Amino acid sequence: MSVHGTAEERFQFKEPDLPRALTGILETRKIPNALLFIGNPGIGKRDAALQFARAANCLGERPSRAHACNRCKSCKKMAAGMHPDIIRVEPVKGSIRIALIRELYGAITVKPHEAEFRMVLIEDADAMNPEASNALLKILEEPPERTFFILTAKTTDSLLQTILSRCRQVRFKPASLGSIRQTLVDAHGMDPVTARVAASWSDGSLNKALRLLNLSDYTGGTDWMKRRQWLITETGALIKGGKGSDRTTLLLLAEKIGRDPELLTDSLAVIRTFFRDIAVFGYSPDTIVNIDFSALLQEIIHNQPALAPKALEWIKELHNVEKKIKANAGVRLTLEAFFFKLTPARQMA
Ligand SMILES: [Zn+2]
Known part of the structure; x- marks a missing residue:
């Protein structure tokens, strides 16, 4: 098998479908203050959050509000990771400490620069220690304007009840191996043997399968x-x-x-x-x-x-x-x- 270039160069890249709960929110444009994406690592929570933010802020023509055109100024900036109103927080050495949440607080006291809806993405929110959790809770209690939060976590087990009660929960279910195999063959031109191997190891995550095949941006080389x-x-x-x-x-x-x-x-x-x-x-x-x-x-x-x-x-x-x-x-x-x-x-x- 030879893998050269990115998926986008070789095939028209099809974005994974967002869960219905999210497309519903985008259609009505009533974005909750905080969403919590729950599911296994690698299942596509981060990609879904970024896609959600793109669709919420897209300025171009598209089939529906639940989609992003991927061509307008906002979409391009977000895709390039250059949008000033996408703020990402992730664990440092396995944990999210209060200093990080304080830094976040500083960043959102000013108005969003250009987005209609600013997104704060807190990845692996279950890695927050109690101090950080309480600091975040204060922010969620008085959310800044035109800003929504997306937290991701494997389970709800280590999250404070008070935080959970402020988040709309969206569960990410593993895809069937058959459907992942089929997507790899149909949308990415994989040969069926390679597709089956990658699907078997994907833990139900198309992203993970793409990563294994070096077709994702997140392979880390x-x-x-x-x-x-x-x-x-x-x-x-x-x-x-x-x-x-x-x-x-x-x-x-x-x-x-x-x-x-x-x-x-x-x-x-x-x-x-x-x-x-x-x-x-x-x-x-x-x-x-x-x-x-x-x-x-x-x-x-x-x-x-x-x-x-x-x-x-x-x-x-x-x-x-x-x-x-x-x-x-x-x-x-x-x-x-x-x-x-x-x-x-x-x-x-
Ligand atoms: Zn757009």
């Missing part, structure tokens, strides 16, 4: 299809034994994965799907995720059938690895110990 291939090839080599399974290779793999802590969770998720495929390949080969690695799976299961049940243990072990790392264990050493267990010398230990 990581080509996930390439990284996925590398991770599976290396893990497969460890398991098979021989040259790819010697101590140097193993140490190098742990070191390379540990080098990018922000990619760690997704990297381990790749390895997990590969283990799952090993576990099911023998009796249900048509349900594997990594269909482009069928030959490798065939080889592993043919030569070492006992690895199918073992792979289920590895999946459990991988959860422990994640827990340990979250509890501040050294990433490289934890991964080394884990990879060592995959090598033939230790497989049946």
Whole structure:
């Protein structure tokens, strides 16, 4: 597969549809003071908020008020991230502290510069500590003019009841894998095999699938299809034994994965799907995720059938690895110990 250029250059990019609750608000132009978008990370809450703000402020012709023309001055500034009335707050080192909310307060005491509706987007609002939450509550109690707030969170669990009561909640549901696969094929010209692999890993998020395929603006420069291939090839080599399974290779793999802590969770998720495929390949080969690695799976299961049940243990072990790392264990050493267990010398230990 070759991926060059952005999705927009290669295909007419179709924006994901907004949830009906949001299109309804846009149609009536009665925008609540505060909205709370709830749903899993990567499901498209941020994109929906930005799209909502574009539609609310669009100056051009469009099919309805729920759409943005994407050509007018306002749309272009927003798309470029250059609009002065889009204010984004996100966690710093995992939390949103009061200083950040005070800074926000300073920014919204002046009138909006040019937008009809200024948007304050607070991402991962569940990362606010109690002080920050109370400061935000004060702002929400006396909202500045022509300004609406969108908070995003995975769940409502860690948000203050008083904040919840001031927000209209909009839930983002995971899309079906079938529909994501179809969109990748129809709107992005993916081949069906690649589309199925990306959909299987998307957690119900088209954005995540696009990110994996390097078709999104938010890849952070990581080509996930390439990284996925590398991770599976290396893990497969460890398991098979021989040259790819010697101590140097193993140490190098742990070191390379540990080098990018922000990619760690997704990297381990790749390895997990590969283990799952090993576990099911023998009796249900048509349900594997990594269909482009069928030959490798065939080889592993043919030569070492006992690895199918073992792979289920590895999946459990991988959860422990994640827990340990979250509890501040050294990433490289934890991964080394884990990879060592995959090598033939230790497989049946
Ligand atoms: Zn517009």
